Amino acid sequence: MSDPEAASSSEEEILRKQLKPNPTVEQVIDAVRIHFYSGSQSVDLQLIKELDSYDDRNLWITVDGTNYLAKVHNGVESRDLIQYLQDNNGIGASNDKEEYRKSAIHLQHSIMTHLNESGISTNHPQMTSAAIPMPYAVVSLPVHSKEDSPTPLVLRLLGWVPGRPMSSCKMIPIESLADAGMFLGKLGIAFQSLPNADTLEAAKRYHQWDGKNTVDVKDFVRYITDDTRQSIVESVIDAFQTKILDGQQKTAPFEKSLIHADFNDANFLLDDNYCVSGVIDFGDSVESWTILDLSIAMAYAMLNAYGKHGRMLSAASAMLRGYHSVRPLPEHERAHLPLLIACRLSCSATLGAYSYAQNPGNEYLLLHAKPAWTALELIWGTDPVRRASIQHNTRELFDRACSKCDVDEKTGVVDCSDLTFPDPSIPDPLAGSRSSGTK
Helix, strand or coil: CCCHHHHHHHHHHHHHHHCCECCCHHHHHHHHHHHHCCCCCCCCEEEEEEECCCCCEEEEEEECCEEEEEEECCHHHHHHHHCCECCCCCCECCCCCCHHHHCHHHHHHHHHHHHHHCCCCCCCECCCCCCCCCCCEEEEECECCHHHCCEEEEEEEEECCCCEEHHHCCCCCHHHHHHHHHHHHHHHHHHCCCCCHHHCHHHHCCCCCCHHHHHHHHHHHHHCCCHHHHHHHHHHHHHHHHHHHHHHHHHCCCCEEEECCCCCCCCEEECCCCCEEEECCCCCCEEEECHHHHHHHHHHHCCCCCCCCCCHHHHHHHHHHHHHHHCCCCHHHHCCHHHHHHHHHHHHHHHHHHHHHHCCCCHHHHCCHHHHHHHHHHHCCCCHHHHHHHHHHHHHHHHHHHHCCCECCCCCCECCHHHCCCCCCCCCCCHHHHHHCCC
């Protein structure tokens, strides 16, 4: 593996599935009442909807009519925090009562607090009603593995973020993707001013989904049941090793910073005008290559309601245009975007196959699987000659996306008319006119 810490990466991913929270709705609501409202029966707690989650348990609830998110963390992240706590009140187990700041959950808390103070809408952590208020409680709850149930898990109550996830929209305009790119650029700039970032040790942790650990995805390739798809992922991993780790990172290393690391259409919200109004879910946030925030966002743009219907490259280009207008990307980094996008698609499809093998029937785990394979076949595939050709054209397209960014002064809408076109696999009845030009 590429990193000594990665030796246990497979074990951690397996443990995440074993320790995925499996409490009843009543158990979660009772825990919220006890830990955040001193057990008061006069507080009206109601379930609105259970939300999809990869490894956690998320409930949309109301407290006396106000919306909140009740989040139960998986056992891996919970143990990461609990090891620093002596009791449920959050008193440090060591002489240093700030030890809990080393945990990944506290990193998320710090990010959300800072972004709210910086004018970026995200969840606002609520404090417990304990003698020493803390932004999380520890509760013993069932998990997916019966042998490990019950397990101490971390419970948080988070303020609700207005808007609707882009993933809930059946149709979206391409301009919304450019707006999302601009928002991501601003989010990255806000990350740079996070207070006491050097004390947040969890930002430097190993994470399987961190793009710089792409080589370690090979541990899960065997869970892909199709031989052709296996070969595609293996080819992507080989190219990453050769061109990125053995090449770019030894000559001109990518810039590093704290990143969101999962800017997909389920994690940012739209207002009534289809503009991005907020961002959620910092569970994957780490210090990594800055470009990965963009390549991840572009990869998932290819899979959303606009991109997956034959407009994948157009969607990725719009995301890039918006981001580049706020946070310009160096040309030597931009050249690697096609490969880095393929890396994220490979990671998502492969770990999705593994997760589904551990929990058959959980269709959420396959949410991005089908379009992800379609996207991989489009930009990578199995034919090296075709791959080289489409990547050359894709890089030219990405250069075009970065060459201009016309924004309507009244509406703030980014013009993407020159990026609106079908993927190569879609017949273009106007191809002749496009090549010959019109007068």
